[in-house]
Amino acid sequence: MSIAKKAGQLGLLAVAMFGFGFALVPLYDVFCDITGLNGKTDNTAAVAAQGVNEHRQITVEFITYQSAGLRGEFTPSVQRLSVHPGEMHRVDFTVTNPGVSGQVLRAIPSVSPGRAAAYLRKTECFCFQEQPLDGRATAVMPMTFYVDEALPADIEVFTLSYTLYDISEQVAAQGGNDGGQNG
Structure with a gap:
């Protein structure tokens, strides 16, 4: 050859x-x-639940992380919440930017155990899109959700975590948002 x-x-x-x-x-x-592996959630808004199952209670825990180099704070308004399937709930997440320049942030959700992710229905979430945040600003970002009644009976507790990333450079490179510096 x-x-x-x-x-x-x-x-x-x-x-x-x-x-x-x-x-x-x-x-x-x-x-x-x-x-439904890896705890990835659907990043589109769900429709509202049709009914509430008051005979079952599920505990949802909330955890936040910040990517390396991201300053400020990122916290949920509650650490855990007891919910009935089909019952709508709102949890606010607060983020602060202590720097002088604006940032564009992106939150990536994850659910553990991973198979519970298929039953978490978010009707509103800051994770659906990038979030501009001015310098020296604080924002409250809502997430409205319910747990689908079809959640397997052996799952009584699951954790929803968000990791927050600064994507300002990527957005600027694409010619998008100005990083929240002008409004």
């Missing part, structure tokens, strides 16, 4: 590997959506 043919095959293999690596992220997202 000639060197040119081998080099061509290796080049084709490298391109195929790059393409496969590039496709892994959307494939992983589809896999998580189908199986």
Whole structure:
């Protein structure tokens, strides 16, 4: 086999590997959506529940994290909440930006155990879109939700966590939001 043919095959293999690596992220997202694994929640608004099951009670815990380098505070208004399936609840999350320049923030939700994510219905959430925050500002970001009655009976407690990221540089690179500096 000639060197040119081998080099061509290796080049084709490298391109195929790059393409496969590039496709892994959307494939992983589809896999998580189908199986409910990894605690990923749906990032679209759900419709309101039709009824409340007052005979069952579930505990929802709330945890917040900030990505490395993000200053300020990010906290839920409550640490845990006892809910009935179908019952609407609102939890406010407060974020502060102690810096002088604005930021654009993005919250990524996760649910543990992961299979509970398929039964968390958010009708309003700050995680649905990026959140601009002016310098030296505080914002209250609401999240309204209910737990679907079809939540498996063996799940009595689950945790909803949010990790907050500063995406100002990515937004600026895309020519988007001005980072909250003008309003």
